[in-house]
Amino acid sequence: MTLPRELESMIVLPADRRYPMLRSTFTRTCRPAMVMLPANTAEVVAALRFARDQDLPVAVRSGGHGPAGRASNDGGVVIDLSRLDDVRVLDRSRRLVRVGPGARWATVARELSPQGLAISSGDHGNVGVGGSSISGGIGWLARHWGMTVDHVRAAEVVLADGRIVRADASTEPDLFWAIRGAGVGVGIVTALEIEAAELRDVGVIRMTLLADREGEAIRRLVTYMTGAPRELSAAGMLMPYGGEAILSTTAVYAGDDVRLMRKAVAPLRHLSSGLIKQHIQRVPYSALLPCEQLEPNTGQRPGTTTNGLLHAMTPPAAEAISAAVFAPTPTLIQLRSAGGAINDVPPDATAFAHRNHEVLVIGSVFPPQDSGALDTLWDEIAPHMDGSYFGFESRPDAAAFRRCFPGATGDRVLELWRRYDPDEIFRPPGL
Template sequence: MTPATLPKELDGKVVLPSDPRYRLLRSTYTRVSRPAMVVLPQSVTDVVVALRYARDSGLPIAVRSGGHGLSGRSSNDGGVVIDLSGLNEVRVLDRKTRLVRVGVGARWAEVAQALKPAGLAISSGDHGNVGVGGLATAGGVGWLVRDYGLTIDHVRAAEVVLADGRVVRTDAEHEPDLFWTVRGAGAGVGIVTAFEIEATELRDITVAQLTLAVDPDGSTLTRWAEHLARAPRQLSTAAMLMSHGRQAILSLTAVYAGTDAGRVRGAVMPLRKIGALLDQTQQSASHAALVSTAHLHPNLGQQPTDTTNGLLPTMTPDVARAITAAVTGPRPALMQLRSVGGAVNDVAADATAYAHRHSTVLVVGTVFPPHDRTTLDHIWRPIGAYTRGAYANFESRLDAAAFRRFYPGATGDRVLAMWRHHDPDGIFRSTLYPGTLS
């Protein structure tokens, strides 16, 4: 395969292994890959040409918006990677309705920075280097999740290149079944190239960083969940639970959508009492400071991990003990806890392809080399027994069982039907779930 065999439309837009740029483009954040080429489209037309070329060549196809995905499926070995980073427009279409057009190749740091002067924000990933497309086709659990909901809950339209090369606009009135699928399971129907998203009015937030010792019986975690269940929706939290010797430590980030001192105090103060407080800081900042442009970096496979997750309707004492034990055992994992109640629960379970509207807690387990998936499975088993579903973006093993955890029951049946309808040859689902979904 040589550049001479490539369509003229892709001249200057293909990176081969001999290109100095290849080292910076071949991999994801969690996996070192060796694709035959990386295509860098600059327009939707380029995406269509790249997709047609990859299909005609019989090469595996990976689609990348950012490359932070834990599964590593936004690259491959020996195939074509369609890197959408050139489709990174961020533009306010209508300030009155807060409607924003966002290209899928933008990183969320770029989105936040572009919206900051207008006093707008979109709740997105928790790291500025995360790409728009991968997150906004699967869900979107961000720093404002309890107040704003999932990112997909505010998608008002999408532009999609289907497997046959057609470009369609989908919204509630045009291709409504496709619109349903794009919001939660979009990676399997085609290549989304842009979204129209309704932002929220937000200038400044308050961020509290708390470090707490965790009670061995897990009661610190139940107190955390109990407070979030009655706290104002403006409060969202994410926490890392890790071992410190034989002690579990909770590093908690609490984000309040606003800066009113009294309301912030009432929301955050109880969190300081859920365990022995070891350290604390608090400051006001813009939303853009949370997903900072300082986060932007190339993805070089620098953080190999094995990760899984599950959603909980509530944090019971039994599961709290199991999570705490996973951190303090002989082969400890890093556990993350995220609040996903509030506005997330307002949406009907069948309104989008993300069906888990009963959940209030997302728990994520991760191990790092030399530990592997076998270790993680052993650690996760006591926790997984309590979970009810999972979130696609925090899973490194994509197989048929994982698909059904992401898309349970009738939701999964509908997702598969839509994937097969729009991609009958399975070029996208075979990349996502190789050999597992017919």
């Protein structure tokens, strides 16, 4: 294969010393034929055209944190957007920020902090802007400010045929609908305009509690969070701990009034009688997504992940979730606040349709446990769930697709994926 001269400067081949740091994703070790590092939209078009002319499979990568590991491949071309990482305030009065998909949330938080702005994103600083802004983005400001997709106001997209289009509420409205939840199958998003929140400091409470087999601690957590002030969002990790289990919870209060913050978090102490430790702090929002979390993705965390959404944590649901952690298979269960501002958005306004839930439950197993081990545990949990989130599915097969995009939403997603990507360049296989 002859490499066109104009592309040479952006191509990283297996013999290149940068290749080991660029070939993989967070969850998967891969061997692409080449990684392309375009520096602007025109170079993304050139990279895509080259891959299509050579008939090579294409993987698009922003941060490489997707659990499915689809941001790389074996034998194909990876279009790595890490050089498209600009963060620029376009209009301070409208809090409108232009962000490159290759930026990581740690960098975005650091750049916006001096301006008193924050974008509601995920909870980990190394996650890429691109993948999360087109699938969801549920994090520390979820109940207060909604998800990332809820505040995307426009996107620049390179379509499968190489055209560059702007998608917003009035231009390409169908494409704009699809990229807010189902953006993996329509093209390559090369820039996003996102409305930020006015936010400087936040309150953080970190607590570790003993969790019970019956699931009473997690049921109390979700029940309290459902009626808690909207400034409060929480994430809990349920983990085996000897023969017991612990619930490690971080709650974030989106505001700097210490009195209100203490009042909002006080009931969390009583989730279980076994409070092991608790710590409350007031910090800049950017401290939640520290730059120390930035690292290359080299397949360091293989595993299988699935998830489900719940309207309410009923006693049977809580018991089924807890049982997974007390089972002999080592399993990580995460609970994340949904609800609040997320539910202010009508279900058909974006391709993320789940707008009447209160909690997202994520289950993961890691080697030597395989996907079958997770399925066995999840079979008991799944009947309590209603829908799931594409960004936390490591196996985006047809069944997962319908859980993530139920009913008419799924039909519309498939229709738009076919319309914008007729040759199935971007679409996950089998969908």
